Amino acid sequence: MNMPIVFIHGVNARQGETYTRNVAQRKIWSHDIILQQLAREYPTWKSTDIIESYWGDFGVQFKWNLESLPHTELFEMMGTADVDGESADLLDFLFAESINELSDTTFTSLSKLSSFNEHSGYLIDAAHNNLILFLEAIFLPLFLAKHPSGDIKQTPEKEGLFQARLGMAIYNVATNSDIQNHIIGLADKELLDYLKDQILQQLIDQETTTPITPGIEILGPRSSGHSFDKINKTIESLIQFPTRFANNALLYKFRANLHKNIARFLGDILVYLNQRSDQEPYGPITSTVLNSIDTATKLYPDEKLIIVTHSLGGIILYDILTYYKPDLVVDAWISTGGQIGQFEEMKLFKASNPELKSPQKIALPPNIRRWLNIYNPLDVLSFITQPIFTGCIRDQKYVAGSSLFAAHMEYFQGPALYKIIYEYLIKEEVLR
Amino acid sequence: MNTPTFNKQTALLYDNKADHTKQAGFHALIVGIGNYQSAQNLQPLTSAAFSAHAIAQKLIDLANENQLQVPLATCRLLIDAFPSSMDTILSQYSQPINKSVFQDTVISWIADARAHADNMSFLYFAGHGIQLSGNDRSLLLGDFKNTWNDAINIQNIVRGMSREPRYQLYFFDTCHIFPDQLRNNQSPVGTNIIDDIPLQEYTPDFRLIVNASASGHPAFAQPEGHTFLCDVLLNCLNGEGADIDTNDEDHWVISFLSLDHGLKQLKNTLARTKPWQIHEDDITLETQLSSTPNNSTIRVFQTPPITHHIFKIHESHPTTNIRVDIQDSNRKRHSTPTIIYPSFSLPLTPGVYRYSVHNCTVVSEKKCRIKQRKPLLIMPPAKCHQLRCEECLKCKRP
Numbered sequence: 001m002n003m004p005i006v007f008i009h010g011v012n013a014r015q016g017e018t019y020t021r022n023v024a025q026r027k028i029w030s031h032d033i034i035l036q037q038l039a040r041e042y043p044t045w046k047s048t049d050i051i052e053s054y055w056g057d058f059g060v061q062f063k064w065n066l067e068s069l070p071h072t073e074l075f076e077m078m079g080t081a082d083v084d085g086e087s088a089d090l091l092d093f094l095f096a097e098s099i100n101e102l103s104d105t106t107f108t109s110l111s112k113l114s115s116f117n118e119h120s121g122y123l124i125d126a127a128h129n130n131l132i133l134f135l136e137a138i139f140l141p142l143f144l145a146k147h148p149s150g151d152i153k154q155t156p157e158k159e160g161l162f163q164a165r166l167g168m169a170i171y172n173v174a175t176n177s178d179i180q181n182h183i184i185g186l187a188d189k190e191l192l193d194y195l196k197d198q199i200l201q202q203l204i205d206q207e208t209t210t211p212i213t214p215g216i217e218i219l220g221p222r223s224s225g226h227s228f229d230k231i232n233k234t235i236e237s238l239i240q241f242p243t244r245f246a247n248n249a250l251l252y253k254f255r256a257n258l259h260k261n262i263a264r265f266l267g268d269i270l271v272y273l274n275q276r277s278d279q280e281p282y283g284p285i286t287s288t289v290l291n292s293i294d295t296a297t298k299l300y301p302d303e304k305l306i307i308v309t310h311s312l313g314g315i316i317l318y319d320i321l322t323y324y325k326p327d328l329v330v331d332a333w334i335s336t337g338g339q340i341g342q343f344e345e346m347k348l349f350k351a352s353n354p355e356l357k358s359p360q361k362i363a364l365p366p367n368i369r370r371w372l373n374i375y376n377p378l379d380v381l382s383f384i385t386q387p388i389f390t391g392c393i394r395d396q397k398y399v400a401g402s403s404l405f406a407a408h409m410e411y412f413q414g415p416a417l418y419k420i421i422y423e424y425l426i427k428e429e430v431l432r
Numbered sequence: 433m434n435t436p437t438f439n440k441q442t443a444l445l446y447d448n449k450a451d452h453t454k455q456a457g458f459h460a461l462i463v464g465i466g467n468y469q470s471a472q473n474l475q476p477l478t479s480a481a482f483s484a485h486a487i488a489q490k491l492i493d494l495a496n497e498n499q500l501q502v503p504l505a506t507c508r509l510l511i512d513a514f515p516s517s518m519d520t521i522l523s524q525y526s527q528p529i530n531k532s533v534f535q536d537t538v539i540s541w542i543a544d545a546r547a548h549a550d551n552m553s554f555l556y557f558a559g560h561g562i563q564l565s566g567n568d569r570s571l572l573l574g575d576f577k578n579t580w581n582d583a584i585n586i587q588n589i590v591r592g593m594s595r596e597p598r599y600q601l602y603f604f605d606t607c608h609i610f611p612d613q614l615r616n617n618q619s620p621v622g623t624n625i626i627d628d629i630p631l632q633e634y635t636p637d638f639r640l641i642v643n644a645s646a647s648g649h650p651a652f653a654q655p656e657g658h659t660f661l662c663d664v665l666l667n668c669l670n671g672e673g674a675d676i677d678t679n680d681e682d683h684w685v686i687s688f689l690s691l692d693h694g695l696k697q698l699k700n701t702l703a704r705t706k707p708w709q710i711h712e713d714d715i716t717l718e719t720q721l722s723s724t725p726n727n728s729t730i731r732v733f734q735t736p737p738i739t740h741h742i743f744k745i746h747e748s749h750p751t752t753n754i755r756v757d758i759q760d761s762n763r764k765r766h767s768t769p770t771i772i773y774p775s776f777s778l779p780l781t782p783g784v785y786r787y788s789v790h791n792c793t794v795v796s797e798k799k800c801r802i803k804q805r806k807p808l809l810i811m812p813p814a815k816c817h818q819l820r821c822e823e824c825l826k827c828k829r830p
Contacts, residue, residue, distance in 0.1 A: 158711070204473060215654075216652050216653065216654070216655070216710065217475070217477050217478065217479050217652065217653040217654070217655050217659075218607060218650045218651070218652060219477065219480070219558070219561060219605065219606045219607045219644065219650065219651040219653060219659065220562055220607020220608070220645075220650055220651065221471075221473040221474055221560065221609070221611045
């Protein structure tokens with residue numbers, strides 16, 4: 001038994017180092033968390049082909065390279081390395097929001113946060129409350145903020161591979177019940193040191209069991225490679241300057257890209273809507289995605305078809321399944337960070353019926369056998385679907401702490417999402 | 433092989449010592465450890481034993497063809513092969529190699545090598561290795577059990593050989609990475625297996641130390657095949673590490689200098705062409721050549737041991753039609769067909785040739801510009817020469 005999974009990306013995806021890295025990362029996590037586990041459940045299952053449907057070349061292009069973006073004081077302020085005064089207060093506030101979300105603690109004043117130190121116990125509260133979210137929220141984004149594999153610049157594929165490995169290591173640590181029990185009662189510094197050691201050991205174990213360079217022998221002990229120093233420094237900095245460090249790392253990523261990403265988000269959607277056509281080939285974006293799906297169904301004509309979409313990818317697919325190719329059967333559709341519900345509210349789909357409105361619901365067409373819509377409450381661009389649609393559909397909440405700043409673009413930046421997808425496929429018995 | 437029986441106790445694969453009591457000889461110690469089953473974080477190696485055996489076989493072949501600079505006197509072979517990858521050949525040689533066995537063999541090898549000042553010593557070790565404190569490096573044997581101070585200190589072996597014999601070759605085919613487990617602890621210094629000799633007393637006249645990886649880097653191998661360094665070394669011994677003999681221009685020779693140069697050149701070429709998913713920059717190789725002034729062409733091997741060699745054109749213009757006329761030392765002319773590179777080869781016996789390129793026409797002016805950074809590079813068995821075609825010159829190539 002084989003199975004194709006088509007991945008349709010969303011807004012802001014463009015060929016380049018980030019895209020290459022993300023594809024490499026997605027491949028590893030899909031394989032390790034979804035595919036290997038499925039193989040254990042279904043002995044006849046052999047492999048899965050992940051087909052990346054890339055349409056970014058037809059997305060919005062800015063003829064002045066976004067020269068129209070204003071240089072505001074806010075963005076400059078948020079990105080500076082040394083912060084003080086109001087900027088520091090803002091950073092403290094943002095970090096407090098993250099910890100609040102994770103630890104069920106409410107900081108009543110910024111002065112309390114300013115005294116945050118290794119003895120304060122806020123981190124252990126957050127970790128004990130939900131170790132998975134704590135690690136994916138606090139650790140993973142810090143490690144991935146710059147070059148995750150250390151000071152040595154790697155190829156995007158290797159960066160992606162390493163990010164996936166690091167994510168898996170963090171995920172394995174977070175879901176280990178022994179580790180969860182062990183952290184009870186630790187001070188914050190002890191917690192960070194302990195988690196650091198566990199993550200590094202996980203990296204070494206992974207390298208031992210499934211080497212990052214398969215088909216090659218390494219004439220020395222398996223190691224976490226150049227990541228050791230990076231992880232060590234990150235943890236040390238986190239222990240010494242938790243608020244400043246955490247927020248600077250996140251804001252560094254955030255500041256540089258937020259405004260540009262918003263412009264691209266709007267631009268991609270407008271370009272898609274503008275180019276969408278009733279005449280074949282239906283516009284470049286639609287036809288590109290259709291070609292990818294055709295490839296999957298031709299390569300695996302008798303197999304289940306699973307499609308994963310992100311953001312605008314879901315809108316494109318919904319148009320295809322309800323208007324352009326209503327005879328295409330999708331056995332499972334997993335949408336992430338999608339705006340399908342919002343678009344239906346605005347009646348922007350080709351098949352939208354303006355007469356249907358609340359309290360009525362849209363019946364899912366029969367060619368969509370199952371639909372899991374994953375949203376992040378911190379992602380202001382993600383919407384739920386169950387109030388609008390009826391049928392075999394489920395909205396699934398997915399909280400990623402790193403998403404405080406970059407929620408919309410980081411659904412696939414942690415292993416927990418892949419675990420949700422795997423559990424959904426098993427629970428719904430998609431492969432039976 | 434010249435010696436049909438292998439003595440596991442002495443590890444002697446080739447023993448011609450009795451015939452060379454008063455004259456210089458070549459003394460080799462070749463080690464391949466793949467059976468690591470006692471230590472955590474150390475994977476068994478399926479390539480180490482094959483690599484060691486291949487190097488030993490090559491040396492004995494060279495000896496049988498009288499290609500070694502001095503006759504082969506002894507060749508010791510220590511192989512501890514990973515059982516599941518052992519074939520019938522390796523099983524003849526494989527035995528557990530612990531510290532005691534290794535120490536005894538090294539001491540015997542050093543004693544033989546130091547018996548005559550003009551001897552040549554050769555050590556090749558394939559197996560796991562780690563970086564010790566400072567820049568010291570170490571080898572790990574099959575009985576290694578995660579006590580890092582039990583790692584065998586490489587510098588101790590090199591120092592143990594001291595300044596005699598005058599000609600020494602070392603190939604350490606291991607990683608030189610610092611284990612994660614040691615980063616928070618005091619660095620180990622490793623184990624000395626022979627009495628250390630003060631630093632100032634151990635520099636021989638000619639010594640080449642080749643490490644398969646630079647400090648802090650891993651070394652790589654093909655499972656069930658050869659290590660990367662093994663392939664590089666074998667290619668060099670097949671002629672790619674050769675140079676014109678400065679004493680006899682009609683002959684090629686592998687010298688300390690040419691071997692050092694050839695290893696580095698070939699490493700770069702193979703790192704680019706190996707079908708491994710490793711960035712070529714991650715494949716490192718480090719050599720340390722020490723020699724007395726003006727003696728850098730001291731021979732290691734005689735004329736490269738090749739009966740036929742392909743006359744190669746490297747990195748030639750891929751759209752260039754060429755015919756190469758080659759004149760050997762007897763003024764006999766050989767010509768290649770006029771053909772587009774790279775489907776071009778001509779078997780030649782070792783020797784010095786004069787050559788010229790004709791009918792060098794570029795297929796497309798446009799393509800010529802695209803490829804203008806790739807000059808013609810013609811390589812007889814070992815020596816590289818750079819040529820440019822007339823058309824290329826017209827294009828004002830750099």
